[in-house]
Amino acid sequence: MSFIWLCLKKIYANKLGKINIINIGKIKNFKQRLFKEFKLLFFDKSINSFIQHNKEIWQGFSNNDSKAEVLFELTGMQPNIISYSYFANVLAKKFSARIKVYSFGENRHLSFFLKRLYKSFSAEVFSYRLNKAQARELRELCDNIYYRINSKDDVYNLKVSEIWFGDLLYDYHLRTYQIPTVDIKDERFKESLKKALYQFIFWRDYFNNHDVKAINISHCCYLIAIPMRIAICYGIPAYQVNAHGCYHMNEKKLWAYTDYYDYPKQFSKLSQNEKSEGLKIAKERIEKRFSGEVGVDMPYSTKSAYTTFKKDRILSDSNKFKILIAAHCFFDSPHGLGYNLFVDFYEWFEFLGSISEKTDYEWYIKTHPDFLSGNLEVLNKFTTKYSKFKMIPSDTSHHQLIEEGIDCALTTYGTIGWEYAALGKLIINASLCNPHIAYNFNIHPKSITEYEKILMALPGQQLDIDINEVYEYYYMKLGRDNMANWLLLDYDSFIEDIGGYKNQFTSISYQRFVATFSHDRHKDALLMLNNFIDSGDYCMQKKHYSN
Secondary structure: OHHHHHHHHHHHHHHHOOOOHHHHHHHHHHHHHHHHHHHHHHHOHHHHHHHHHHHHHOOOOOOOOOOEEEEEEOOOOHHHHHHHHHHHHHHHHHHOOEEEEEOOOOOOOOOHHHHHHHHOOOEEEEOOOOOHHHHHHHHHHHHHHHOOOOOHHHHHOOEEOOEEOHHHHHHHHHHHHOOOOOOOOOHHHHHHHHHHHHHHHHHHHHHHHOEEEEEEOOOOOOHHHHHHHHHHHOOOOEEEEEOOEEEEEOOOOOOOOOHHHHHHHHHHOOOHHHHHHHHHHHHHHHHHHHOOOOOOOOOOOOOOOOOOOOOOOOOOOOOOOEEEEEOOOOOOOOOOOOOEOOOOHHHHHHHHHHHHOOOOOEEEEEOOOOOOOOHHHHHHHHHHHOOOEEEOOOOOOHHHHHHHOOOEEEEOOOOHHHHHHHOOOEEEEOEOOOOOOOOOOOEOOOOHHHHHHHHHOHHHOOOOOOHHHHHHHHHHHHHHHHHHHHHHOOHHHHHHHOOOHHHHHOOHHHHHHHHOOOHHHHHHHHHHHHHHHHHOOOEOOHHHOOO
16 A cells, blocks of 8 residues: 555646645545545445446447437435436437436546446546636636626526526525525625536537437536536436436426426326325324324434424413414525525525514524524524524424414425414415415415515414315325335335435445346336336326336
């Protein structure tokens, strides 16, 4: 290993000019990654078994001599890689194309073992940089656009050559710097803008100069979705396929997981027997969740918001109207489902704070039990600024809050929308893209003006909640979630067998997948994907299944 260490010093000396303290640190980090990957490559039997498995089943699917190509964004998530091996090869065979996997970002380190994993199913991995002409355009374009941005709305609405990616820039900036809102005068914002334009310039030129037949991305938010937005404008099929489902985005549907707009229509097409059985299943699952059981149809969850544990009284015993604000994470993709009434959650809170000063309500704020660090500090600033805002413990049971007299809950697009409706409580959303928009068990203001009018007269608001609508929504959502079974057959059992949700992001996933592989299931998965692609549908549904 000392020989490798000396070679690395020489490589870095040639690349960086000379060895200094900073470069020594980089070399040590690189050395650690090298040792880790050496161990993965040669001693992880699960990875090597999966690699050998791929080499055997994907022969002859792609055409590595073709100029046509299907693009996939590189990811290290194990369930995604398994899904990619299928979807990439189905696309490659359909278009007689080669599979190319790109590493997002201009300087991303490409893992040796990741390259080997992708190569095992005939994929070529590449990273990218701007050439001199593109770099010059980037500097000029960035300066030109930066000085034309005068507000947060300008950021959100940003388009270049009619391609909209302002929402992606907005969310990337919040997440990267863990900040609750955009400050256009902050130098960091200009850096985020530059990175967004970097992606725009590269991928605009790439699509113009390559015969791309399709692209698959890992997420429809943040800057990683810019290639998808450009592809859609160029008429190139764009997908998000993973172990949780398959989505085909288009100009009208830029985000995955928004099939909830069609839930009522889809439910109406079910047989009467399935409708009745579906409502019964939904009722049972919801009751199970309300019993305090953790992870019901939410395998990633580690805590329940519906425990029966009793604490000291949380709410006052006054007769004033009591509002619960169900806080969202300020910096976790506020635009991940589309446009909300407010440009971010910070502006939403500012608006509610101004309303609180005009009303005689009691205002309580509760975060999710699994909230991310950094949010509490932002909320504390709001409770200091607006005296009527009161924080309550994040682990407080909603059962207790309802028993103590909460009258109404406010959210932008949270699950509390269906949860409180199932418990008979009034919910008002601040988004026309919220998952419950197709149903009447919530109030959905269409504008900030309408939203304010509703809030100013909350004690008089009436909403007749049809509990069967809630059950219908939940059953349809449950069916959507079960699309995760398109490849893994039974996702819930898969998670249980590997020892929990987090373990799917280890090489155990490879081991389990290879161990349970069957040629019949393999053929079914290929047929389902072909049916889905040929249909042009937005998302994979039961009709795409072979049986």
